[in-house]
Amino acid sequence: MFFYRFVGWMMKKIVFAGALLALAGCVQVDSYSEVVKAPAPAGLEGYWQSAGPQSEMMSPDAIASLIVTKEGNTLDCRQWQRVIVLPGKLMKRDDAVYNVTSALDVYPIEREGDTLSYDRMTLKRVDRLTPECEQAWKKASADKSGQ
Template sequence: MKKWIVAAAVVTALSGCAQLPDYASAVKTPPPAALVGNWQTFGPQRGLVSDQAKASLIITAEGDTLDCRQWQRVIAKPGKITYFDGEWVNVNNEVRVMPLELEGTELHYDKLIMQKVTQLSAECQKARDDLANAAAAKPVATAAPTAFDTDEEHQKKHKMTYIEKEKKPKN
């Protein structure tokens, strides 16, 4: 059994298809200064669904990213930069790992060729702001409720648990 595990690990390592098990396991790493900024596609791209579609990639100095695709609607996926398997990659929240290759002033990313821009499109700016507002509004949970608990039920359940513990006689 151990031989099969070792053989599978060697084959995976040699094939270059090493995977991250989940989003949390990707370590957010500050990228090189040349990668930091707003990147956008210009003109038709083979990596986009339509000739009218646009893609933007926002990379912060801390290593946060936002992949924003727009055509008939806007799809924005947050992620993070990490140095993985010898190259800089963007890992989005769906655990999709996409290499970032800078060639001169062009960024090659997910079958796209992007150029640095000073300002985001209005649609991607709105998507970024919406995600930031949603993250700021999310309360810090002390105990996670189950899928069937309402906030009131959750509070009662945990309050009752605490009260029941207090009332138990000590032996």
């Protein structure tokens, strides 16, 4: 009898510990306007672009770009058959940096030298954007200053 009671108690502890571990790495944002924008950490400001085919993209020809400003504004630009852009802002939680898009997507950002891990992709630092993303960035910047 004692054995069964002990096993039941242990099972509850294991289930609770598993649930706690599953929730430990989650970052949830309910309101974009309530996200506190953080300035870009040293070395993160600039243009980042996918280097070669990425398994997370729809096609080997697709290109992902991320623009990060010193103030912490971001623009996630993805292009293949069309250009899809999402403005965002950097958010810091503990020692981690995240990009929170206006669509409430939250992506951790990890930088190692001139390589960025972002949304399960590898991005490299570049000097220039693609013409399509540069045009989208100019439009987004103009829209923001016009508000």
